[in-house]
Amino acid sequence: MHDLPPPLVTWFAGKGWTPRRHQLEMLEVARRGEHGLLVAATGAGKTLAGFLPSLVELIERPVDTLHTLYVSPLKALTVDVQRNLLTPVEDMGLDIRIETRSGDTPSDRKARQRVKPPQMLLTTPESLSLLLSYPDSFTMFSALKTIVVDEVHAFATGKRGDLLSLCMARLQRIAPGLRRVALSATVADPDEYRAWLAPDGDINAVSLVEGEPGADPNISILLPEDPIPWAGHSGRYAAAQVMAEIETHRTTIVFCNTRSLAELIFQDLWSVNELKLPIGIHHGSLSREARRKVELAMAEGRLRALVATASLDLGVDWGDVDCVIQMGAPKGASRLLQRTGRANHRLDEPSEAILVPGNRFEYLEARAALDAVEQGELDHEVFRRGALDVLAQHIMACACAAPFAEGEMLDELRSALPYSALSDELFGQVLGYIESGGYALKAYDRFKRLTQGPDGLWRVTHPKFVAQHRLNAGIIVEATMLNVRFRNGRSVGKVEEAFAATLSPGDTFFFAGLVLEVERQEVEDLIVKATSKPARIPTYGGARMPISTNLADRVRRFLAEPEQWHRFPTDVREWLEMQQRRSSLPEPGQLLIETFERERRHHMVVYSFEGWNAHQALGMLVTKRMETLGLKPLGFVASDYAIATYSLEPVADPRPLFSPDILEHEFVDWVQQSSLLKRAFREVAVIGGLVERQHPGKRKTGKQVSFSTDLIYDVLRRYEPDHLLLRAAWDDARARMTDVGRLAHLLERANDTILHVDLPRVSPLAVPVLVLIGRERVSQASAEDSLLIEAEALVAEAMATD
Numbered sequence: 001m002h003d004l005p006p007p008l009v010t011w012f013a014g015k016g017w018t019p020r021r022h023q024l025e026m027l028e029v030a031r032r033g034e035h036g037l038l039v040a041a042t043g044a045g046k047t048l049a050g051f052l053p054s055l056v057e058l059i060e061r062p063v064d065t066l067h068t069l070y071v072s073p074l075k076a077l078t079v080d081v082q083r084n085l086l087t088p089v090e091d092m093g094l095d096i097r098i099e100t101r102s103g104d105t106p107s108d109r110k111a112r113q114r115v116k117p118p119q120m121l122l123t124t125p126e127s128l129s130l131l132l133s134y135p136d137s138f139t140m141f142s143a144l145k146t147i148v149v150d151e152v153h154a155f156a157t158g159k160r161g162d163l164l165s166l167c168m169a170r171l172q173r174i175a176p177g178l179r180r181v182a183l184s185a186t187v188a189d190p191d192e193y194r195a196w197l198a199p200d201g202d203i204n205a206v207s208l209v210e211g212e213p214g215a216d217p218n219i220s221i222l223l224p225e226d227p228i229p230w231a232g233h234s235g236r237y238a239a240a241q242v243m244a245e246i247e248t249h250r251t252t253i254v255f256c257n258t259r260s261l262a263e264l265i266f267q268d269l270w271s272v273n274e275l276k277l278p279i280g281i282h283h284g285s286l287s288r289e290a291r292r293k294v295e296l297a298m299a300e301g302r303l304r305a306l307v308a309t310a311s312l313d314l315g316v317d318w319g320d321v322d323c324v325i326q327m328g329a330p331k332g333a334s335r336l337l338q339r340t341g342r343a344n345h346r347l348d349e350p351s352e353a354i355l356v357p358g359n360r361f362e363y364l365e366a367r368a369a370l371d372a373v374e375q376g377e378l379d380h381e382v383f384r385r386g387a388l389d390v391l392a393q394h395i396m397a398c399a400c401a402a403p404f405a406e407g408e409m410l411d412e413l414r415s416a417l418p419y420s421a422l423s424d425e426l427f428g429q430v431l432g433y434i435e436s437g438g439y440a441l442k443a444y445d446r447f448k449r450l451t452q453g454p455d456g457l458w459r460v461t462h463p464k465f466v467a468q469h470r471l472n473a474g475i476i477v478e479a480t481m482l483n484v485r486f487r488n489g490r491s492v493g494k495v496e497e498a499f500a501a502t503l504s505p506g507d508t509f510f511f512a513g514l515v516l517e518v519e520r521q522e523v524e525d526l527i528v529k530a531t532s533k534p535a536r537i538p539t540y541g542g543a544r545m546p547i548s549t550n551l552a553d554r555v556r557r558f559l560a561e562p563e564q565w566h567r568f569p570t571d572v573r574e575w576l577e578m579q580q581r582r583s584s585l586p587e588p589g590q591l592l593i594e595t596f597e598r599e600r601r602h603h604m605v606v607y608s609f610e611g612w613n614a615h616q617a618l619g620m621l622v623t624k625r626m627e628t629l630g631l632k633p634l635g636f637v638a639s640d641y642a643i644a645t646y647s648l649e650p651v652a653d654p655r656p657l658f659s660p661d662i663l664e665h666e667f668v669d670w671v672q673q674s675s676l677l678k679r680a681f682r683e684v685a686v687i688g689g690l691v692e693r694q695h696p697g698k699r700k701t702g703k704q705v706s707f708s709t710d711l712i713y714d715v716l717r718r719y720e721p722d723h724l725l726l727r728a729a730w731d732d733a734r735a736r737m738t739d740v741g742r743l744a745h746l747l748e749r750a751n752d753t754i755l756h757v758d759l760p761r762v763s764p765l766a767v768p769v770l771v772l773i774g775r776e777r778v779s780q781a782s783a784e785d786s787l788l789i790e791a792e793a794l795v796a797e798a799m800a801t802d
Contacts, residue, residue: 004019004027004056005056005059005060007059007092007093007094008052008055008056008059008092010092011092014091019052020044020045020049020211020212021211021212022038022044022209022210022211022212023045023049025209026038026049026050026052026053026181026209027052027056029053029207029209030053030056030057030146030179031053032207033177033179034179034205035180035198035199035205035206035207036179036180036181036182036206036207036208036209037152037181037182037183037184037187037190037193037197037206037207038050038181038210038211039184039185039187039190039208039209039210039211040183040209040210040211040212041185041211041213044211044212046183046184047081047084047085047183049183049211050070050148050181050183051068051070051085051120051148053146053181054067054068054120054145054146054148055088055089055094055096057145058096059094062095063119063143064119065117065119065142065143066117066118066119066121066140066143066144067119067120067144067145067146068119068121068144068145068146068147068148069120069121069123069141069144069146069147069148069171070120070121070122070123070147070148071124071125071128071147071149071164072122072123072124072149072150072151073124073151073154073155073160074124074151081122081150082098082099082100082122085098085120086098096118096119096120097118097119098118098120098121098122099113099118099120099121099122101113101121101122101127101131102123102124102127103124103127105127114134114136114137114140115136117140125155125160125161125164125167126160126163126473126474126475126476128164128167129163129167129393129397129473130397130470130473132167132171132397132398132401133401133466133469133470134400134401137174138174138401138402141171141174141175142174142175144171144174144175144178145175145177145178145179146178146179146180146181147168147179147180147181148181148183149164149180149181149182149183150182150183151183151184151185152187152193152196152197153184153185153186153187153193153381156193156381156383157381157382157383157384159387159389159390159475159687161196161418162386162387162390162416162418162419163390163393165386165416165417165418165419166386166390166394166413166416166418166419167394168180168199168416169412169413169415169416170398172415173412180197180198180199180206182197185337186337186378187378188377188378188380188381189380190208190210191203192381192383194206194208196383196417198417199415200414200415201417201420216350216374217350217351217352217373218350218351218352218353219336219352219353219354219355219370220353220354221354221355221356221357221363221366221367221370222235222238222242222245222354222355222356223569224237224238224241225241227571228360228363228569228571228572229360229791230359230767230771230791230794230795231768231771231772231791234261234264234265234327234328234358235265235327235328235356235357235358236264236265236268238356239265239268239271239272240272241356242265242325242327242356243272245323245325245354246277246279246304246305246323247277247304249304249323249352250320250321250322251298251301251303251304251305251320251321251322251323252304252305252306252321252322252323252324252325253305253306253321253324254269254305254306254307254308254325255308256308256327257309257327257329257331258309261327261328262307262308262309263281265307265327266279266307277304278297278302278304279303279304279305279306280297280298280303280305280306280307281308282294282295282306282307282309283308298321301320322352323352323353323354324353325353325354325355325356326353326355326356327356328357328362329355329358329362329365329366329369329547329640330355330366330369331365331546331547331548331551331640332369332550332551333369333372333373333377333378333548333551334378334548336353336355336373337378355369359768360571360572360575360768361639361640361641361768363568363569363572364555364558364568365551365555367558367567367568368551368554368555368558371554372550372551372554377550378550380549380550383417383418384418385418385419385421386416386418386419387418387684387728387731387732388426388430388684388688388724388725388728389684389685389687389688389725389728390687391413391419391422391430392430392433392434392689392724393469393473393475393687393688394413395409395430396434396449396460396465396469397469397473399449399458399459400465400466400469403453403457403458403459404458405457405458406427406431406456406458409458410422410424410427413427429724430724431458433688433723433725434450434689435448435449435450435451435452435458436448437690438716438723438725439719439720440715440716440719440723441712441715447690448461449461449465449689468689468692471692471693472686472692472693473689474687475687481495481496481497482495482496482497482500482521482524482525482526483524483525483526484525484526484528485525485526485528486527486528486529486530487519487527487529495526497679500521500526501676501678502616502676503518503521503526504518504670504673505518505519505520506518508531508533508635515530515531515532515533516528516529516530516531517529517531517533523710546610546614546742547609547640549742552610552611552641553588553609555609556586557588559576559585559586560585560586560587560588562576562577562580565577574799575764575765578764578799579764579765582759582763582764582798583757583759583763583764583765584755584757586607586755589749590753590754590755591606591607591608591658591746591749591750591754591755592606592755593605593606593607593754593755593756593757594607594756594758594759594763594765595650595651595756595757595758595759596758596759596760596761596762596763596766597650598761598797601646601648602631602647602648602649602650602651603644603645603646603762603766603770604644604645604647604651604654605642605643605644605763605765605766605769605770606618606622606643606644606645606654606658607765608641608642608643609641609642610742610743610746611640611742612638612640614742614743614746615639615640615642615643617667617743618638618643618746619636619637619638619643619645620636620670621662621663621666621667622636622643622645622657622658622662623635623636623645624666624669624670625656625657625666626645626647626651626657629656629657630649631648631649631650631651632647632648632649633645633646633647634646634647634648638769638772639768639769639772641768641769642765642766642768642769644769644770644772644773646773653756654754654756655750655751655754655756658746658747658750658754659747659750659751660744660747660750662747663744663747671730671733671734676733677726677729677730677733678709678710679733680729680730680732680733681709681713681725681726681729682709682710682713683729684725684728684729684732685709685712685713685725686709688724688725690709690712690725691708691709691712713726761797761798762794762797762798763798764798767791767795770794771790771791
């Protein structure tokens with residue numbers, strides 16, 4: 001068996017297994033001393049492939065120091081891997097200690113691990129960063145041979161990826177012979193990940209190993225007995241059919257795209273669970289104890305179904321899962337493949353997945369996702385430059401461990417791909433920020449965390465800043481909720497701060513059956529008054545997963561290719577045929593805009609397919625421009641596929657509403673007037689170490705953190721508008737809330753590609769987005785009935801053959 005040590009040969013034989021080709025290739029890569037990226041299907045033994053070289057080395061040359069570091073994005077994953085790795089190690093009788101380290105690890109074990117680490121340590125990016133902030137990190141990691149990054153696609157392109165990239169640069173300096181390994185099931189462009197993984201971005205230093213393809217997944221679309229709904233994006237109508245699937249499978253994971261939908265689907269399934277089968281729920285808002293309880297029940301085979309969110313997208317290995325059901329559209333081919341892989345962790349047997357589209361557009365999206373998976377076309381990730389707040393946090397961690405020389409630190413940082421283009425000037429600004437807080441804050445001692453000594457080395461100014469850093473380090477800043485209340489103090493509920501951040505004084509929205517006007521936003525309160533004005537913004541709630549560009553392009557092609565429609569159910573085909581007859585269907589490069597009058601309001605529907613986040617931002621900007629042009633907008637709604645505005649005056653020519661300068665004028669004004677920038681600043685201030693969340697023995701409330709950051713924000717906006725963290729906040733605000741890149745692309749092509757169709761009445765394609773206008777006008781209890789009546793009226797009007 002390719003020179004495997006006897007214990008491994010015996011273990012494989014005892015299991016009746018033969019090592020897979022890619023597992024042995026990873027061993028060869030290790031023996032050549034090269035870094036490696038493994039891309040292999042779920043169920044192909046990726047984890048074992050990643051650890052196999054380490055097991056071989058530890059059998060052949062036992063050591064009593066830290067040999068292998070395994071980093072995963074989820075605490076649950078490290079626990080799962082420890083369980084799966086401990087079994088073969090115990091079976092072989094190997095003297096190898098394997099431990100986990102995360103925020104949940106007891107403090108006495110953490111202290112012991114730094115002095116006497118195990119040979120294999122399983123951890124998260126944040127816990128690794130904290131380890132590197134201790135002086136003994138140089139000793140702890142000096143003999144480190146391998147770092148294994150699991151599920152690399154899940155976080156390489158975000159802030160946690162920035163942090164891990166910087167941590168690997170530091171580890172490489174401590175242990176120059178360190179070998180880097182990354183594992184993933186779904187990667188569209190392996191070369192991008194090879195560059196991210198490599199020291200100094202040298203793609204040739206990383207060998208790519210591709211696993212043998214597994215059996216093609218068996219993915220189907222669940223069709224209701226009645227026609228596919230016109231609106232909604234949850235698939236809740238199919239609860240009884242989903243329950244029937246659960247009854248016929250051993251164990252089913254039911255994936256939902258949001259936590260609120262997971263709760264609703266869980267209740268819906270219980271209401272039709274006549275056999276009283278055990279069903280659980282798992283999402284990030286649940287307590288750690290509740291999640292662990294459910295994970296254990298799944299591992300022991302005690303549940304027949306689990307309703308879950310993205311918290312289970314990644315590789316927790318439950319062998320009895322034989323079906324995955326996706327409620328609503330998958331939003332991306334890679335995500336669909338990742339979730340499908342949770343069913344049946346056996347490479348030579350097909351995974352089974354069922355998609356439950358919420359409406360007709362979502363049926364097209366589900367069909368597009370199936371086609372993409374069949375053709376092996378995955379969604380591309382967007383790699384971007386590293387975040388400045390993460391950089392500041394990492395430099396502070398390094399300073400906590402030992403004084404550093406400026407030139408050496410800069411070289412080390414540039415060896416991490418996200419920071420490879422870091423200029424001397426920008427590095428100097430980051431150092432200056434940690435040294436004094438910046439020009440506007442330099443009078444305050446509490447911001448003077450670093451100082452440069454006569455020897456030229458940078459060091460922490462006082463031990464209290466070391467303790468402060470370790471208490472507050474981390475990349476994930478929990479979202480806060482704002483109380484919605486009147487001036488007299490009466491509260492009407494809570495909204496996510498992400499939604500409140502998009503509101504300016506004077507904006508109106510539906511909430512709790514009322515039309516509310518924003519008066520002002522305080523630290524943790526949104527102060528409102530009841531109003532008789534029309535509600536501007538009927539949809540509220542935080543950002544959602546937007547449809548991927550790849551799937552959006554495929555849906556556009558479906559609309560433009562009637563020869564494909566025979567593949568669709570009759571009701572979907574008739575919907576598109578009637579749209580073709582009554583209005584138009586856009587070519588892939590066109591921007592179709594329909595205008596029509598309905599119930600004394602003038603509607604404009606824009607079929608832009610750029611995803612909900614981009615559409616929310618564009619809706620805000622377009623209605624503000626409509627206001628300037630005297631069109632008297634009343635509001636807008638957005639879906640992944642379209643935006644609908646409604647106004648008192650008709651839009652004769654939509655072109656002036658979609659000129660690219662909207663991003664220079666209205667966009668900047670909107671971001672600065674709303675609380676969007678302030679919210680983004682709060683996060684970067686926490687990550688960048690300007691404001692601490694915790695003090696020894698106590699944790700600040702969200703209100704206290706908000707108060708601190710809002711004060712600093714106002715000072716910087718006034719006295720130092722070019723402050724490092726304000727720039728970082730701008731980057732975050734633009735990227736996260738608005739998908740500004742997709743927005744810019746849409747606006748660049750808009751004027752040349754607009755196809756404006758003025759109609760006598762609503763079109764079939766407009767029905768799914770127009771139904772949203774009525775969603776928040778009614779109390780929750782009567783919402784479903786009212787929306788049904790509204791949808792039926794719209795459908796009758798749109799599909800009338802006269």
